[in-house]
Structure formats: structure tokens, C-alpha cells
Amino acid sequence: MESIFGIHEAALLYRAKRMDVLAANLANADTPNYQARDLDFSSALDGAFAAATQLKATDPRHIALEPMAHGDALKYRVPHQPSLDGNTVETDLESARYAENAVSYQASLLFAGNRISALRTALTGGR
Amino acid sequence: MNTFSTFDIAGSALAAQSLRLNLTASNLANMHDVTGDPAAAYRSRHAVFRAASQPFSNTLAGVDVLGVVESTTAPTERYDPGNPQANPEGMVYAPNVNAMDEMANMISASRSYQSNLEVINTAKQLLLRTLMLGQG
Numbered sequence: 001m002e003s004i005f006g007i008h009e010a011a012l013l014y015r016a017k018r019m020d021v022l023a024a025n026l027a028n029a030d031t032p033n034y035q036a037r038d039l040d041f042s043s044a045l046d047g048a049f050a051a052a053t054q055l056k057a058t059d060p061r062h063i064a065l066e067p068m069a070h071g072d073a074l075k076y077r078v079p080h081q082p083s084l085d086g087n088t089v090e091t092d093l094e095s096a097r098y099a100e101n102a103v104s105y106q107a108s109l110l111f112a113g114n115r116i117s118a119l120r121t122a123l124t125g126g127r
Numbered sequence: 128m129n130t131f132s133t134f135d136i137a138g139s140a141l142a143a144q145s146l147r148l149n150l151t152a153s154n155l156a157n158m159h160d161v162t163g164d165p166a167a168a169y170r171s172r173h174a175v176f177r178a179a180s181q182p183f184s185n186t187l188a189g190v191d192v193l194g195v196v197e198s199t200t201a202p203t204e205r206y207d208p209g210n211p212q213a214n215p216e217g218m219v220y221a222p223n224v225n226a227m228d229e230m231a232n233m234i235s236a237s238r239s240y241q242s243n244l245e246v247i248n249t250a251k252q253l254l255l256r257t258l259m260l261g262q263g
Binding site: 012016019020021022023024026027028029030031032033034074091095098099102105106109112113116 | 130132133136137139140143144147176177178180185187188189190235236238239242243245246249250252253256257260261
């Protein structure tokens with residue numbers, strides 16, 4: 001059975017993880033040789049689909065299938081203006097991405113909340 | 128994944144940046160100390176940062192303060208025989224603090240502090256909204 005939240009659950013997890021990645025970039029904005037990183041959305045989406053469409057072993061004689069390998073979503077950023085100390089964090093861009101990620105998180109939260117209200121409406125008959 | 132790791136990451140940066148601000152304050156406060164012994168002169172201090180996560184690892188962490196280093200630049204020598212701190216040759220030694228460097232450092236530290244505080248505030252709001260999920 002599909003979870004009531006559908007793709008929004010995976011989206012929330014992705015946004016929460018990306019929040020950590022961007023926070024780590026901003027925390028290391030003054031650390032020499034720190035390489036800024038980010039999560040790749042399409043790899044994460046492929047991963048979520050692979051997890052959802054995984055083959056199930058319903059008989060002990062079935063060959064165990066490993067989930068399909070997908071690229072690691074955590075990638076290194078290519079800086080527009082690298083600095084002399086080897087740091088590739090661009091604070092302004094990182095905070096803009098952090099803000100964008102926060103808005104997307106709220107959107108996913110809203111979609112997940114709407115699923116709950118839809119279920120509640122179905123249960124109470126709209127009363 | 129730890130729900131509160133964003134707070135740990137940004138919190139470590141707040142601690143590191145406030146140490147940097149404190150060192151700037153200490154350097155500026157001692158800028159005009161003079162002494163007759165060049166070895167005893169105040170030397171400007173700076174924090175050395177390092178990423179708390181290992182390079183090429185998938186773990187995320189904040190920033191570590193590796194330590195505080197003293198600048199190795201020689202102190203400024205000045206002829207001032209009237210100064211009670213002067214040595215028998217009439218020389219005094221002033222700290223090697225560069226006020227311009229310190230001001231630039233101060234601005235950079237305070238801007239970084241602000242951006243990390245913003246990160247914490249946003250993460251707090253998002254988590255509080257997540258707690259309200261399904262109550263609306």
C-alpha cells in the first residue's frame with residue numbers, strides 16, 4: 001500500500017537533509033580548503049523512485065535483489081569565484097539556496113498536511 | 128539522520144565566529160600596549176578553523192577551532208626614551224597588530240555570525256511547523 005504522504009514524505013526528508021548540507025556550507029564559510037557541497041535533486045528523485053519500485057521477494061527461493069544503484073546525491077559545488085584559501089563556499093548564493101530550500105520544505109509540509117485533512121474529511125464526512 | 132543536526136552545525140559556527148570576534152577585540156584592546164622587551168610584546172592572535180567532517184566523507188559536521196595562533200611578525204620598534212617602559216637604549220616595542228586587518232576580520236566574523244544565526248532561526252521555524260503537522 002502506498003503511504004498516505006506519497007512522494008511528499010521523501011521530499012521532506014530530502015529537504016531536511018539538504019538543509020543540513022547547506023548549513024554545513026555556511027558554517028564553513030571561513031574554513032580554508034573547505035569544499036562546498038550540495039544534494040543533486042535528480043539523483044535523489046531517482047533514488048526515491050528506485051526505493052518505491054523495488055521488487056519484492058515473496059518466496060524464500062526468490063533471488064534477493066539489491067536495490068538499483070543510483071548515483072550518490074551529495075556532490076561538490078563548482079564555484080563561480082573560488083577564493084585563494086581553497087574555500088569554495090559563496091555565502092550569498094548559499095543563503096539564497098537555503099531560503100529556497102526552506103520554502104520548498106514548507107510547500108512539502110503543506111502538501112503532507114493537506115493529505116491529513118483530506119483523510120480527516122473522509123472520516124468525518126465533512127462535518 | 129538527526130533532526131537537530133542543523134542546530135549543531137550552525138551552533139559550532141556561532142561559537143567559532145564569536146571566538147574570532149573575541150580575538151579581534153583582544154587584539155584591538157592591546158594595540159597600544161608597549162614594553163621594553165621585544166619577547167614580551169603582545170602579538171596579534173588569530174583563530175585557525177578546520178571543517179569538523181572528514182574530507183570526501185558523507186558525514187556532515189560544522190566547524191572546529193583547531194587553535195589560536197600568535198602572529199610571528201616582529202613587534203614594531205620605536206625610540207621613546209621618555210616612556211617609563213623603555214629599555215636602557217630608550218626603545219619600546221609595540222604589538223604587531225594591524226588595525227586594518229583587525230577591522231576587516233571583525234566585519235567578516237560578524238557577517239558570518241549573522242548568516243549562521245539566520246540558518247538557526249529558519250530551521251527552528253521549519254521544525255516548529257513540522258510539529259504542527261496534521262493539526263491545521
